Amino acid sequence: MTLHTTTSLPQWQRLAALGAALINRPLIDIVGERDRYQHFSFVCEGILVDFSKQRLTDEALRALCALAEQLQLPAELARLMDGAIANTTERRAALHTALRAPAVRRPAAVREEIELELARMEGFVDALRDGRTRGFTGRAIRHVVHIGIGGSHLGPEFALDALLAYQESTPRVLFLANIDGHAIAETLRGLDPETTLFIVASKSFATKESLVNATSARSWFLERTGRADAVADHFVAITSNSAAAGAFGIAPRSIFSMWDWVGGRYSLWSAVGLPIAIAIGMSCFKEMLAGAHAMDQHARAAPPERNLPVLLALVGIWNLNILGAQSHAVLTYDRRLRMMPSYLQQLEMESNGKSVRTDGSTVDLQTMPVLWGGEETNAQHAFHQQLHQGNRAFSVDFIACARPAHAHAEHHQWLLANCLAQSEALLIGRAGEGDAVLAAHRTLAGNRPSTTIVLDELTPRRLGALLALYEHKVFCQGTIWQINPFDQWGVELGKVLADAIHPALGDNPAHAHDASTQGLISHLKRQTDLGTP
Numbered sequence: 001m002t003l004h005t006t007t008s009l010p011q012w013q014r015l016a017a018l019g020a021a022l023i024n025r026p027l028i029d030i031v032g033e034r035d036r037y038q039h040f041s042f043v044c045e046g047i048l049v050d051f052s053k054q055r056l057t058d059e060a061l062r063a064l065c066a067l068a069e070q071l072q073l074p075a076e077l078a079r080l081m082d083g084a085i086a087n088t089t090e091r092r093a094a095l096h097t098a099l100r101a102p103a104v105r106r107p108a109a110v111r112e113e114i115e116l117e118l119a120r121m122e123g124f125v126d127a128l129r130d131g132r133t134r135g136f137t138g139r140a141i142r143h144v145v146h147i148g149i150g151g152s153h154l155g156p157e158f159a160l161d162a163l164l165a166y167q168e169s170t171p172r173v174l175f176l177a178n179i180d181g182h183a184i185a186e187t188l189r190g191l192d193p194e195t196t197l198f199i200v201a202s203k204s205f206a207t208k209e210s211l212v213n214a215t216s217a218r219s220w221f222l223e224r225t226g227r228a229d230a231v232a233d234h235f236v237a238i239t240s241n242s243a244a245a246g247a248f249g250i251a252p253r254s255i256f257s258m259w260d261w262v263g264g265r266y267s268l269w270s271a272v273g274l275p276i277a278i279a280i281g282m283s284c285f286k287e288m289l290a291g292a293h294a295m296d297q298h299a300r301a302a303p304p305e306r307n308l309p310v311l312l313a314l315v316g317i318w319n320l321n322i323l324g325a326q327s328h329a330v331l332t333y334d335r336r337l338r339m340m341p342s343y344l345q346q347l348e349m350e351s352n353g354k355s356v357r358t359d360g361s362t363v364d365l366q367t368m369p370v371l372w373g374g375e376e377t378n379a380q381h382a383f384h385q386q387l388h389q390g391n392r393a394f395s396v397d398f399i400a401c402a403r404p405a406h407a408h409a410e411h412h413q414w415l416l417a418n419c420l421a422q423s424e425a426l427l428i429g430r431a432g433e434g435d436a437v438l439a440a441h442r443t444l445a446g447n448r449p450s451t452t453i454v455l456d457e458l459t460p461r462r463l464g465a466l467l468a469l470y471e472h473k474v475f476c477q478g479t480i481w482q483i484n485p486f487d488q489w490g491v492e493l494g495k496v497l498a499d500a501i502h503p504a505l506g507d508n509p510a511h512a513h514d515a516s517t518q519g520l521i522s523h524l525k526r527q528t529d530l531g532t533p
Helices: 010-022 027-031 036-040 058-070 073-082 108-129 151-162 181-188 208-225 228-234 242-248 271-280 282-301 308-322 340-352 384-389 409-428 436-442 460-481 489-504 515-530
Strands: 041-044 047-050 085-087 143-147 172-176 196-201 235-239 255-257 327-333 370-375 394-403 451-457
Touching: 010 058, 010 308, 027 409, 036 041, 041 282, 041 308, 047 308, 047 460, 058 073, 058 308, 058 460, 073 282, 073 308, 073 460, 108 255, 108 271, 108 282, 143 151, 143 208, 143 271, 151 172, 151 271, 151 340, 151 460, 172 181, 172 271, 181 208, 196 208, 196 228, 196 271, 208 228, 208 235, 208 489, 228 235, 235 242, 235 271, 242 255, 255 271, 271 282, 282 308, 282 460, 308 327, 308 394, 308 460, 327 340, 327 409, 340 370, 340 460, 384 409, 394 409, 409 451, 451 460, 489 515
Parallel strands: 143 172, 143 196, 196 235, 235 255, 327 370, 327 394, 394 451
Antiparallel strands: 041 047, 047 451
């Protein structure tokens, strides 16, 4: 696609004019239009996305969809799924959609290897869950510790937190990501090496956090068993560097592939999803794949005006670039989705938190807003004060499930009531009461837009569709901003500098650092030498 200055496009100029006309119009007047909900709500794969509380008119929505057509979003989505080079700086395809497609719909270049790895996963999971796979002493595996970081950690942990109702009691899956020693100490506390299996997920098998944690886990295992030969029965790798995994002591039969055409934050659909499949079973994992594939097909085929990922992306662009929202809140009214803000922080901010276009030039507008959020209704007694009476512009996604996985109907009714009440309060506000001073303090201005997303129920299939919805939103926004959502060069510098600082904190002399960093190194070394906690 030929690059151009996005803000110079006629459709962009039209959107800017529409936004300027709407920004001062009371939102309640816009929302009060006849048949508003019917015109601005859309459903796919059991997921309702309601834009009726957004500062949008029919004309503005048509203009956004025209922008999508002008930038060829439908064609770009098709190219992505067909295996075109999407990661332009590393010259790679981004074929996470192929991982969840039926074999006949996968690009031919990757069809067989995906099928082979999926079959290997299924065999491994079934044998582990039915007790055929055991530890080196013949005891059943009771705990699985998944070691990864970033995409190879957040996706699987979020999925298991969301699908707790589908999990069996054993084996129990634990997650270890942070390099902080407190994390591994807490994870390993009370575990039995004879009944514990470790999964190390690292594409390069050199990611510092994962390798340090894996090495410490192996030392813990050897100290308690004295059996170096048993490492092969208790460690599994998911990597593209099978040689390094083998040198670590992992048997070839226990090394699963992580391909360079799947980015970490898009990898839970691959063997990185092994802990998900272990916990919920391979049939449920395949349901997740099926739900995501259904959303892929919708994203590929539906016109922009009825395409949920495209619309979610366009409304995000509208709020950030046209109306000036400074951050984006994701508020989950279902405890099972409490990790979703953290998951989306990585998916969206690592993908689109960039200022360079694919041709190397500077982006001419703001990209990815700061994404934050939390578990509701807890957050209503915390940062909702900022939402209702603060003076910063923001956008909001409310996310809820119509049907719970528990029998506490009254609780669920109150939860949904709070979800709808918060979006309505942001819309209508409240006039303060009492004398002039007190009334000013009690006034809620309202006039704040939001999107509400409702799943009919939270099943593996629905979760797969929900995650794919946001993945395609990210790609569409990256296309509009003309940036590459599949690399992450901003992650690298801190890792390089940590390699230089690490020896300086030990016995080796410090390398040249800025005066502030050098002073902090010296302070920490003095504290360590003194034995101060």
